Amino acid sequence: MKIKILILLLSITFSMLPANTLEEQMLDCDAGDAQACLNAGKTYSAKVYKAKSNNKENVASKVAALYKRSCHFGDAEGCRAYAMQYTSDTDKDPHKNAAYYFQKACDGGDYTACTMLKMMPTQE
Amino acid sequence: MHINHKPSILIKYLIAFVFFSLSLSSVLQAQIKIMPLGDSITWDWYYGDGRPDSMRHGYRNHLWYKLQDANYDVDFVGSLNNGGAISPSFDGDNEGYTGHFCHQIASSVYGYLVTNTPDIILLHIGTNGSAAFSPSKSVADAENILNEIDRFERDKKVKITVILAQIINLQKNPSWINSYNSQLANMTQNRINNGDDIILVNMQSAVGWDMIDGIHPTNSGYQKMATAWFNKMKPVLDNLSKADDYSYLIPIYSLILNP
Numbered sequence: 001m002k003i004k005i006l007i008l009l010l011s012i013t014f015s016m017l018p019a020n021t022l023e024e025q026m027l028d029c030d031a032g033d034a035q036a037c038l039n040a041g042k043t044y045s046a047k048v049y050k051a052k053s054n055n056k057e058n059v060a061s062k063v064a065a066l067y068k069r070s071c072h073f074g075d076a077e078g079c080r081a082y083a084m085q086y087t088s089d090t091d092k093d094p095h096k097n098a099a100y101y102f103q104k105a106c107d108g109g110d111y112t113a114c115t116m117l118k119m120m121p122t123q124e
Numbered sequence: 125m126h127i128n129h130k131p132s133i134l135i136k137y138l139i140a141f142v143f144f145s146l147s148l149s150s151v152l153q154a155q156i157k158i159m160p161l162g163d164s165i166t167w168d169w170y171y172g173d174g175r176p177d178s179m180r181h182g183y184r185n186h187l188w189y190k191l192q193d194a195n196y197d198v199d200f201v202g203s204l205n206n207g208g209a210i211s212p213s214f215d216g217d218n219e220g221y222t223g224h225f226c227h228q229i230a231s232s233v234y235g236y237l238v239t240n241t242p243d244i245i246l247l248h249i250g251t252n253g254s255a256a257f258s259p260s261k262s263v264a265d266a267e268n269i270l271n272e273i274d275r276f277e278r279d280k281k282v283k284i285t286v287i288l289a290q291i292i293n294l295q296k297n298p299s300w301i302n303s304y305n306s307q308l309a310n311m312t313q314n315r316i317n318n319g320d321d322i323i324l325v326n327m328q329s330a331v332g333w334d335m336i337d338g339i340h341p342t343n344s345g346y347q348k349m350a351t352a353w354f355n356k357m358k359p360v361l362d363n364l365s366k367a368d369d370y371s372y373l374i375p376i377y378s379l380i381l382n383p
Binding site: 113121 | 169172174175176177178205206208222224225254255256296337
């Protein structure tokens with residue numbers, strides 16, 4: 001009985017550990033985990049890009065897509081990260097403008113996003 | 125009775141080994157650690173910037189190339205890293221926090237220094253304060269960063285030279301920057317007069333209006349920043365390099381091994 005409880009506790013502990021590899025993060029992101037999408041975007045940006053540096057735009061848009069999913073799943077930092085990655089030529093979202101996502105991040109409690117929103121250059 | 129005054133081979137090699145170890149340890153310590161510290165201008169980001177982190181560099185890669193060309197043995201330090209896909213490669217370690225205010229850096233800098241203790245800090249901070257605070261409040265917060273660095277130096281008995289930037293222009297609010305930079309210079313001079321090890325560098329005039337979004341520099345602006353940092357840092361680097369130069373030991377080895 002004690003062993004069963006121990007195994008159960010260990011399983012719960014391991015299931016609560018954050019996913020470490022990009023593959024794990026992507027799987028958790030697909031399952032709707034906002035933090036995992038954000039982490040996958042960061043991992044993809046920092047590591048995968050280096051190996052595929054001949055395809056810059058494609059990778060940049062994949063990173064942006066991961067941040068955007070993180071934002072849509074409710075992570076305020078994900079919204080800020082997406083606003084920071086936002087480029088007019090890589091996204092077809094009708095709401096696409098950095099201010100919208102900075103505002104969303106700010107509303108979600110991301111203090112840095114509020115600052116960045118205020119610092120934003122005025123649109124021409 | 126014959127007394128042999130010449131040291132035995134074993135003793136000679138033992139003495140040589142001791143000198144060699146001493147100089148080797150000094151060589152290992154000779155690498156000068158530099159911490160780029162600040163906000164997005166250190167990290168490298170601008171509004172509308174879709175680059176992945178591995179393509180970000182700011183002034184840091186340009187400064188790295190200058191330092192390598194001048195044969196300085198340096199190590200950029202910090203808990204953040206970017207620019208891994210930049211060619212030629214450079215040391216991407218830094219403490220550049222996009223969107224941060226002076227007071228946020230002040231509350232964290234002691235921890236950064238515990239993790240990575242540099243010989244030199246390159247500090248460019250203050251721009252984001254224009255969104256929320258007066259120039260005087262931001263300068264007071266910038267002074268708190270310096271206070272925290274001093275506290276670390278006292279606690280750990282280390283010496284850190286801070287190269288502090290009068291920050292680059294801001295299209296939206298140039299008068300805020302002018303006021304901040306002027307008050308920053310006064311504050312710095314007072315600290316220098318009281319013996320603090322700070323060097324002021326004027327990035328506002330170095331970069332001018334070479335900016336990509338009115339807040340952040342273009343690549344050419346970053347090159348100008350690198351030149352300004354390098355020129356102010358060079359005497360410090362020369363001093364630190366001299367302090368670690370044990371080349372005078374070479375003739376001593378020769379004397380011991382070939383008397």
